[in-house]
Amino acid sequence: MSRESLFNAAVLLGLIAFPLWAWSVDEPFMITLATKAAILALAGVGLNIALGLGGLVSFGHATFFGIGGYAMGVLASHAQVFDPIFTQPFVFEGSKSMPVIWLFAIVFSGLAALAIGAVSLRTSGVYFIMITLAFGQMFYYFTISWPAYGGEDGLSIYVRNGFPGLNTLDPIQFYAICFTILALVLLFNARLARSAFGLALNAARQSPMRVETVGLNPYRLRLVAFVISGMITGLAGALFADLNRFVTPSMFSWHLSGELIVFIIIGGTARLLGPVVGAVVFVGLEQVLGGLSDYWHIYLGLLLLFIVLFARGGIIGGIAGREAAHE
Amino acid sequence: MSLILFAEQVLNGLQYGVMLFLMAAGLTLVFGVMGLINLAHGSLFMVGAFAAAAVAGATGSFALALIAALAAAAAAGALVELLVIRRLYDRDHLDQVLATFALILIFSEGTRWIFGSFPLYLNIPSALSGPIALPGGIQYPLYRLTLIGIGLAVAVGLWALIAKTRLGIQIQAGEADREMIAALGVDISKLYTIVFALGAALAGLAGALVGAIQSVQVGMGEPVLIVAFVVIVIGGIGSIKGALVGAILVGLTDTLGGVLLPELFKLFLDNSAASSVGSALASMLIYILMAAVLIWKPTGLFGARA
Numbered sequence: 003m004s005r006e007s008l009f010n011a012a013v014l015l016g017l018i019a020f021p022l023w024a025w026s027v028d029e030p031f032m033i034t035l036a037t038k039a040a041i042l043a044l045a046g047v048g049l050n051i052a053l054g055l056g057g058l059v060s061f062g063h064a065t066f067f068g069i070g071g072y073a074m075g076v077l078a079s080h081a082q083v084f085d086p087i088f089t090q091p092f093v094f095e096g097s098k099s100m101p102v103i104w105l106f107a108i109v110f111s112g113l114a115a116l117a118i119g120a121v122s123l124r125t126s127g128v129y130f131i132m133i134t135l136a137f138g139q140m141f142y143y144f145t146i147s148w149p150a151y152g153g154e155d156g157l158s159i160y161v162r163n164g165f166p167g168l169n170t171l172d173p174i175q176f177y178a179i180c181f182t183i184l185a186l187v188l189l190f191n192a193r194l195a196r197s198a199f200g201l202a203l204n205a206a207r208q209s210p211m212r213v214e215t216v217g218l219n220p221y222r223l224r225l226v227a228f229v230i231s232g233m234i235t236g237l238a239g240a241l242f243a244d245l246n247r248f249v250t251p252s253m254f255s256w257h258l259s260g261e262l263i264v265f266i267i268i269g270g271t272a273r274l275l276g277p278v279v280g281a282v283v284f285v286g287l288e289q290v291l292g293g294l295s296d297y298w299h300i301y302l303g304l305l306l307l308f309i310v311l312f313a314r315g316g317i318i319g320g321i322a323g324r325e326a327a328h329e
Numbered sequence: 330m331s332l333i334l335f336a337e338q339v340l341n342g343l344q345y346g347v348m349l350f351l352m353a354a355g356l357t358l359v360f361g362v363m364g365l366i367n368l369a370h371g372s373l374f375m376v377g378a379f380a381a382a383a384v385a386g387a388t389g390s391f392a393l394a395l396i397a398a399l400a401a402a403a404a405a406g407a408l409v410e411l412l413v414i415r416r417l418y419d420r421d422h423l424d425q426v427l428a429t430f431a432l433i434l435i436f437s438e439g440t441r442w443i444f445g446s447f448p449l450y451l452n453i454p455s456a457l458s459g460p461i462a463l464p465g466g467i468q469y470p471l472y473r474l475t476l477i478g479i480g481l482a483v484a485v486g487l488w489a490l491i492a493k494t495r496l497g498i499q500i501q502a503g504e505a506d507r508e509m510i511a512a513l514g515v516d517i518s519k520l521y522t523i524v525f526a527l528g529a530a531l532a533g534l535a536g537a538l539v540g541a542i543q544s545v546q547v548g549m550g551e552p553v554l555i556v557a558f559v560v561i562v563i564g565g566i567g568s569i570k571g572a573l574v575g576a577i578l579v580g581l582t583d584t585l586g587g588v589l590l591p592e593l594f595k596l597f598l599d600n601s602a603a604s605s606v607g608s609a610l611a612s613m614l615i616y617i618l619m620a621a622v623l624i625w626k627p628t629g630l631f632g633a634r635a
Contacts, residue, residue, distance in 0.1 A: 059423050121620050125627045128366055128422050132562045133623065139555050140616035147609045256555065260430045267427055297442050303434030310428040311416055 006322040010275045013282070017181060025174045033173040034245070039285040040180045041241045046265040046277025047187055048234030053263070054272035055195060056227040057207030061259050062118070062134030065141050066232040068254035069114050070107035070239025072145065075157040075249035077103050082160060100165045100179070103240050111236020112229050114141075119228035123221055135256055142254035156250030163244055170244075180241055184278070187234055192274055194230075203227050235262075264306060270316030279317050336467050338588050339581065344473045346580025347480025351535035352557035353564070353572040354487055355528025361567030362504045362524050365414065366422055368429035370532055370557070371550025372436035377402040377533025378540035378549060379440060382449040391454035395537055402533020403526040410525040415518065433551075441547045448544035451537070476538055483531065484573050491569065500524060504567070556583075559615055563622050565632020574630060579615050586614040 017040065024032035045067055052058040080087045080096030087094050097103060122133045146154050162170045170176045194200045206213045206220040213220050243249045252258070265280030273279075287305070291298035313320060356370050380401035385394035409432060417425045453472045460468040491497035499520055502510040511517045536550065543549070560579050564571025591607030598606065622630065 053423075059426065061426065121624060125623060128360070128566060129562060129623070129627070129629075131366065131422060131426060132558045133619070135555065136559050136562070136616050136619055140613045143612035144609055147605075147612045149605050256551075260426075263423070263427060264430070267423075271423075297438045299434040299438040300442070303431040303438070306431035306434070307413065307428055310424050310431065311413070314424075 004322065006273070006318060009318065009321050013275055013279060014185070017184075017278075017282075021174060021177050021181075030173045033177050035285060035289060037173065037177045037180050037245055038242075039282045040177065040184050041238050041245060042262075042265065042285065043278040043281035044180070044184045044187060044241065045235045045238035046262050046269075046281050047184070047191055048231050048236075048238060049262045050231075050266050050272070050277050051191060051194065051234065052228050052231035053266060054276065055200060055207070056203050056224055056231075058123075058224060058228060058231075059131050059263075060122075060134045060228070060231070061131045061256065061263070062136070062138030063232070063235050063262050064254050064256065064258040065118065065134075065138040066111040066115060066235040067239035067242065067258060067262075068138075068141055068145070068249075068251070069111045070236035070241075071243035071249040071253040072151065072157075073107035073110055073236070074103045074163065074240045074243040075159065076151060077106060078159045078163055079151070079157050098161075098163045100163045100170070100240075100244065103163060103244075104237055107236045107240035108233045111239070112233040114236075115229045115232025116225070119225045119232070123224050123228065135259065138254060138256055138259055142251055142256070145251040145254060152250075154251060156248060156252075159243075159247045162247055176245070180245075183237070183241070187237075188274065188278070195274070199223070199226070266316075268306075268309060268316055270318035270320075270322075273316070273318040273322075276316060276318055283317065333465070333467055334588075336465065337469060338584055340467075340469055340473065340477070342581035342584035343577065344477050344480075344580070345584055346577040347477055347484070348535050348539055349553070349557055349560050349580055350480055350484060350573050350576035351531045351538075352553055353560040353576050354484075354569060355531045356557055357561045357564070357567055357569060357572045358500075358524060359528050360561070362500055363418055363521055365418060366425045366429065367414070367528075368426060368554065369409065369432035369436060370528070371554030372433055373402045373406055373529040373532040374536035374550035374553055375436065375440060375547070376405045377536030378451070378545045379444060379449065379536075380533070381537035381540055382451040382545040383444075385451050386449070391452075391541075394451065395534070398533045398537030399530045402536070403530040405533075406529020407522055407526040409529075410522050414525060415521070418521075437547050444547075446547065448546035451540040451545055453541045472541065479534075479538065483534070487531075487569060496520075496523070556615065559619050561629075563619050563629055565629030568629075568631040571629060571631035579618070582618050583611075583615050586611040590614070 017036065021033045021036040024030075024036065045063070048066070049060065049063045052060050052063075076087070077096040078098055081098045084095065087096050118134065118137045122130055122137070125133060145151070151157055162176070164170055165179055168175045168179065170179070195204070202213060202218050203223045206218070206223050210220040213223070239253060242253070261284065262277075265277045265284055267280070268283055269276030269278065269280035287302060288298070291301050295301070309316065352370065352374060355373075356367060359365050359367050359370075377398035381394040381398040384397035385391060388394075413428060413432065417428055457472045457475055459471060461471040461474060463469055491500060499510060499515050503515075503517060503520055507517060532550075535553075539553075540549075556579060560575040561572055562575075563578065564573070564575030587608065590611040591604045594603035594607040626632075
């Protein structure tokens with residue numbers, strides 16, 4: 003086993019042990035904190051498929067996070083007041099069921115990723131960064147100025163949505179759902195990276211011309227990766243909305259897109275667990291530094307600056323040493 | 330809508346456009362010459378506005394406030410370039426985005442720490458307050474008209490600086506071939522610091538000028554920054570001419586869209602639906618414009634680099 007695999011196993015064990023410990027000593031806030039980290043990690047894992055594997059620096063992944071959030075908000079808000087979303091050609095009342103909400107979140111964020119990716123991937127480099135950023139802002143301002151679903155104030159859901167057979171209001175059970183999804187997506191990510199598609203995508207990142215020469219279309223590979231990436235981040239958005247029982251346009255904000263990239267960089271770019279480590283560290287820092295100072299963003303900024311300037315490769319990069327990022 | 334109201338909105342759009350140009354010019358110059366994406370440019374806008382508000386509050390002089398804004402933003406820009414940005418020229422865009430994102434966090438929280446969370450106010454100088462009568466019976470605020478004038482004057486000045494002066498020629502040469510001009514004996518790192526400080530000063534000027542119309546608060550630079558990116562993407566990254574055309578285009582589209590789209594929807598929807606659909610769509614309009622331009626020309630209107 004490489005040092006990176008050992009570290010990864012330790013991280014996953016920690017993500018199981020910490021909430022179980024918090025549960026045993028009756029600290030529901032700690033479980034909620036772990037849930038937040040797991041959900042943000044899931045969003046980061048989604049972004050890492052585009053950014054790490056595909057080399058696509060998307061600065062607009064909050065778009066998909068927000069769409070997932072609003073999928074939950076719209077479906078659940080209609081269901082909780084018994085006001086159908088539409089009545090033609092059949093009556094659709096919305097839903098308070100997590101699996102139904104997840105399906106909508108995945109489908110709609112996938113469609114948005116398809117449309118945004120189709121336009122954005124015509125460009126590359128700095129244009130791609132700026133365009134994805136601008137698309138995110140487009141959704142942000144749209145939700146702010148669209149009064150039907152709360153506008154700037156967002157939407158509140160009174161009771162967390164349900165999952166068959168579980169009590170989602172119990173923090174540890176909701177955490178179990180989020181962690182299971184994270185684990186499944188990590189498994190999928192690991193398989194994807196080693197599949198023919200993953201290898202071709204990785205090759206397209208390193209040398210698009212060679213990939214074209216062997217008869218593959220880099221644009222199509224990147225678009226598929228972008229859509230998969232958007233769908234996973236959308237699912238994370240739906241879970242995040244359920245964690246807070248609240249959605250606002252801030253889920254679309256470009257700060258969040260930046261933070262998702264920050265997770266990946268803190269943890270280590272293109273590392274399987276990079277975004278997970280990054281999200282855990284970020285949520286931990288927010289808690290610890292936030293308790294020490296009202297101005298904790300200064301320390302976060304300095305830390306980030308230090309990592310970018312002097313400690314490239316992030317935390318996992320530092321632990322794994324010279325081992326290659328792509329095995 | 331009356332013609333007079335329409336003409337006023339066109340002027341508002343122009344005013345917004347030339348302010349965007351002051352922001353976009355620095356961004357596009359820094360990108361064109363050094364190949365660097367600077368997300369912290371919005372922070373320099375904020376630094377300018379806060380410096381102006383603080384000096385105007387202490388001395389009561391708007392002219393001194395403007396000088397302070399220029400000086401503070403240029404100094405902050407030069408300092409940031411020396412300490413951080415200079416290590417990023419050879420890095421990929423991802424590192425640049427992250428490091429300058431970190432600078433935003435530091436600038437915003439630092440400003441909040443010094444000035445507190447409450448907005449400051451910067452008054453329009455009394456000589457420029459009040460409306461002025463324009464031909465055709467239009468009453469338009471003199472201050473906003475002055476802003477249009479200043480913005481256009483800066484555009485001309487910047488063009489002259491780049492096309493006609495020794496510094497401008499060095500900047501153009503640095504854009505074309507960095508090693509060659511270093512070999513010719515030009516101190517390239519000093520040149521970069523100057524270009525960066527110049528871009529910062531323009532952003533600071535925009536911040537001070539706009540600060541008298543809006544309130545001066547932490548985070549005020551960020552919405553402007555994003556729109557300035559839209560401007561340079563539309564105009565073509567690295568092109569000053571593109572930045573000017575893009576800025577005017579975006580300024581007019583945003584302002585006129587906000588007024589005209591709800592009116593347009595009133596033709597076939599009831600009033601409240603028309604105003605909500607219209608304003609929601611208007612808020613997306615510049616991004617739709619950008620997408621349309623990029624579908625047509627992936628490197629922007631005047632861009633050469635991809």
